[in-house]
Amino acid sequence: MKKITLLLQVALPLFLMFAFAPDANGQILKRLGKSAERAAERALEKRVEKETTEKTEEVLDSILEPGSKGEQEKQLPIPQDEPGNEPKSGNQSPDTGGSSEGGTSPTVGSSGPKTISIYSKFDFVPGDKLLFFDDFSNDFTGDFSSKWNSNGSGEIVLMGDNNEKWMEIKPGSSTFYIPDTPNLPEEFTVEFDLMTAGLDRKTSSGSKLILRLDDNTTFTTNKNTAAIEIPFCQFIAMGMVIESWSDGKRTMRNSLSVDIRKTILEPVHISMAINKQRVRFWINEVKYVDIPKLLPIADIQAIKFSPERLRDGVDRIFIKNLKVMEGGVDLRRKLISEGRISTNGILFDSGSANIQPQSMGIIRQISQVLQQENGMSLKIVGHTDSDGNDDTNTTLSKKRAEAIKNALVSVYNISSDRLSTEGKGESEPVGDNGSADGKAQNRRVEFIKQ
Numbered sequence: 001m002k003k004i005t006l007l008l009q010v011a012l013p014l015f016l017m018f019a020f021a022p023d024a025n026g027q028i029l030k031r032l033g034k035s036a037e038r039a040a041e042r043a044l045e046k047r048v049e050k051e052t053t054e055k056t057e058e059v060l061d062s063i064l065e066p067g068s069k070g071e072q073e074k075q076l077p078i079p080q081d082e083p084g085n086e087p088k089s090g091n092q093s094p095d096t097g098g099s100s101e102g103g104t105s106p107t108v109g110s111s112g113p114k115t116i117s118i119y120s121k122f123d124f125v126p127g128d129k130l131l132f133f134d135d136f137s138n139d140f141t142g143d144f145s146s147k148w149n150s151n152g153s154g155e156i157v158l159m160g161d162n163n164e165k166w167m168e169i170k171p172g173s174s175t176f177y178i179p180d181t182p183n184l185p186e187e188f189t190v191e192f193d194l195m196t197a198g199l200d201r202k203t204s205s206g207s208k209l210i211l212r213l214d215d216n217t218t219f220t221t222n223k224n225t226a227a228i229e230i231p232f233c234q235f236i237a238m239g240m241v242i243e244s245w246s247d248g249k250r251t252m253r254n255s256l257s258v259d260i261r262k263t264i265l266e267p268v269h270i271s272m273a274i275n276k277q278r279v280r281f282w283i284n285e286v287k288y289v290d291i292p293k294l295l296p297i298a299d300i301q302a303i304k305f306s307p308e309r310l311r312d313g314v315d316r317i318f319i320k321n322l323k324v325m326e327g328g329v330d331l332r333r334k335l336i337s338e339g340r341i342s343t344n345g346i347l348f349d350s351g352s353a354n355i356q357p358q359s360m361g362i363i364r365q366i367s368q369v370l371q372q373e374n375g376m377s378l379k380i381v382g383h384t385d386s387d388g389n390d391d392t393n394t395t396l397s398k399k400r401a402e403a404i405k406n407a408l409v410s411v412y413n414i415s416s417d418r419l420s421t422e423g424k425g426e427s428e429p430v431g432d433n434g435s436a437d438g439k440a441q442n443r444r445v446e447f448i449k450q
Helices: 002-019 026-030 034-064 113-119 331-338 357-372 390-412 436-442
Strands: 129-134 148-150 154-159 164-169 177-179 187-197 208-214 225-231 240-246 249-256 268-275 278-283 286-291 302-308 316-326 340-343 378-383 419-423 444-449
Touching: 113 357, 129 436, 208 268, 225 278, 240 286, 249 286, 302 316, 331 340, 331 357, 357 390, 378 390, 390 419, 390 444
Parallel strands: 378 419
Antiparallel strands: 129 316, 148 177, 154 164, 164 316, 177 302, 187 268, 187 316, 208 225, 208 302, 225 240, 240 249, 268 278, 278 286, 340 444, 378 444
């Protein structure tokens, strides 16, 4: 109770001070034309809001977590010439056998039936046409990714026993990290892996990563924008903020009452589905956002990442395997009407038939078709990229098709008699195996009506 009283005593004067700031500028505004006056009012409103938010967060930090503004614990950067060294942050990225397959979430094969059960209701379905993919395989450690733009700093680092490449994005004022995606369609999906390090009870209540869907590719925002804020604060559950701006005016802002403090300490897989104005957002298997009209417009030009209120060198953020796909529509109707679908959305550990659990959304939709169409049988055909030799890839693609069949049978109770499998390895490429994008296209699974 004493803390709440103290909070009101400190925060209330701040709110009053900023609330009356616009009146002090009344005489100035009267001398301006109507257009300039409106612009000045908007700028003043944004500045007051920003300063009020920052002051309030500082008060919260000092009251709820005493000592958080004291000396910061120093952490040495990752030595780029010693790949085995990595920051300590709970569990490290598990073995994926290299970067070609991507993914950091635990796999079905390694964690058993419990993991399969958890993801059995996961309903994210990625698009079916690759627009952008970056696993940083063509970048040197210590450099910034060649497929991104930024007004801040960042670098490729090696993590874990397998020297996986991640990009560290670093704190700054109004910093943006923007992948060089092509023109985005009305319906597309976004996936990436996120890992943090250094988060503790001194991490600011305002520490977060903002994901923006914006109408421009510049280092500005808040004209036509939708934003989702992933909070990193550990000493209090800050909730997940969603926000929308239309023609420079905020039309929506809400803080969702969720607690992801423990979740964000582990490597996680982020999924987003954009269907015109509708935006859905998952962390691992849990859907946190599903807003029918979060986007003010359907014409989105860029995906932007903005870190805020991180302690330099202490609170650290790493991302990898950013994939943007066109589509994300209902595969069930396509399979029924056309009798055949091909997808890059079912992922496996590199060189393995272990299904990555975020792939269960597609397998779930296939099971729903089979449950509805009692007389339908399917052939599952696996394809790989050209890494490795022909025989090995043929065997691997067959095992992967079998793994999907086993998931349909064991998780969704589909009769094995209705399912057959085939592995074609690298024999039928649809993309250039000399590029990361092409390899990602070639790693696919087909479902063919029999």
